[in-house]
């Protein structure tokens with residue numbers, strides 16, 4: 001039986017092994033391990049790719065979000081609005097700066113932040129909205145930006161899953177005051193370890209974040225504010241510079257696979273993420289919902305297909321956030337989604353035979 005893993009990063013490495021091996025070798029020979037010229041080179045390349053002036057490379061997507069909130073001066077007594085339907089790291093960053101996360105429900109079709117629910121949460125404590133391009137699909141940036149402008153709130157884009165996704169003709173990451181990316185290995189643009197970046201058109205933020213991530217060094221051993229060690233590794237930057245050249249090609253392949261799923265999966269028990277016109281998902285994940293989700297996953301597994309859940313417990317119901325006082329029923333759409341969601345394999349190296357098998361098996365599921 002053809003076994004289909006959820007992800008196989010080795011296949012990607014095999015295709016670019018020569019380039020990657022020699023790039024890593026070069027960093028080692030230059031001893032450019034922490035920060036340095038390879039990081040500066042990747043920052044320039046990635047900023048250009050997204051169409052933004054500055055990129056500040058850091059050691060993870062979580063650090064990118066943390067640093068973004070510090071740069072905006074958000075802290076104790078402040079509140080930050082975000083969707084309850086996201087990966088937990090979006091929320092951690094708000095907690096790290098001592099601010100309070102305020103969750104809003106998601107839209108039942110796009111599974112993205114429901115902007116109609118944002119208005120009810122706005123108070124003078126709210127300083128920012130973090131919008132998440134979940135699964136690679138842009139949220140409705142224009143609508144959220146309108147709210148931000150009206151109420152003088154910052155917009156932070158969490159682009160951890162959306163490298164190369166497009167909203168109204170422009171890449172996501174160029175709309176917010178700041179945009180945060182993760183280069184965790186399994187992402188569309190993934191490092192060979194941990195890495196992230198914050199992007200902005202604002203020179204002041206960029207300059208401050210560059211300092212803050214490097215122990216707030218004004219010059220060697222002079223520190224004018226409390227800083228962090230959030231530097232990006234040279235090896236990660238060198239790997240990312242190589243992989244960036246292939247990102248559009250890989251994203252095109254993800255889109256092709258997604259289009260096959262969208263046309264060939266015709267099981268009425270399976271619902272897909274609605275894609276509004278004018279937006280192009282980067283298809284980091286291909287998520288569907290199904291009644292009897294656990295049974296569906298077992299059925300896929302029995303047929304050799306590995307499927308995962310992103311994410312089984314919504315942020316507002318996590319034990320870590322029980323002090324915030326949310327309870328089941330507060331974000332009903334997010335909760336229903338968490339109970340029914342299933343992620344099917346999607347990665348550029350997935351072969352035709354595997355894609356066809358996934359469609360056939362999903363269509364055979366009877367609930």
Ligand SMILES: Cc1ncc(COP(=O)(O)O)c(C=O)c1O
Pocket residue numbers: 060061062063086087089090132158160161181182183184195196
């Ligand atoms: C939506 C979202 N935000 C933030 C992060 C955090 O990124 P990292 O794992 O690089 O810290 C991730 C990564 O999984 C993510 O998916």
